[in-house]
Amino acid sequence: MVPEGNLLAFQGRTPSFVSLPQVWTHPGGAGLKELTTPANGSLSESPVWSPDGKRLLFQRLFFHGFTLTHIDLDPVNVDGTGSATVAELPNVMFYSWGTAPVG
Numbered sequence: 001m002v003p004e005g006n007l008l009a010f011q012g013r014t015p016s017f018v019s020l021p022q023v024w025t026h027p028g029g030a031g032l033k034e035l036t037t038p039a040n041g042s043l044s045e046s047p048v049w050s051p052d053g054k055r056l057l058f059q060r061l062f063f064h065g066f067t068l069t070h071i072d073l074d075p076v077n078v079d080g081t082g083s084a085t086v087a088e089l090p091n092v093m094f095y096s097w098g099t100a101p102v103g
Helices: none
Strands: 007-012 022-027 043-049 055-064 067-077 087-089
Touching: 007 043, 022 043, 022 055
Parallel strands: none
Antiparallel strands: 007 022, 043 055, 055 067, 067 087
């Protein structure tokens, strides 16, 4: 099931100067849902949909002070569960979720 425009995914933050951007969804007319949390002072950005519309892939950036220390590539279910790092990236990268033939 590919999203049909009834669920938006975006990067945003609460209106607090100390909050860091995270990944959110907005189901049409039903309110906002924050899918990620600032683990160890991280920020989450650039969500992209999985081909079946059930997960999002995003970058989680980690900082020490103002220095970027590393970036993880994480998928998450649209209900906010199941987030786990699948790769550590060498730098800020552009990516998309794709499929490959099996076998």
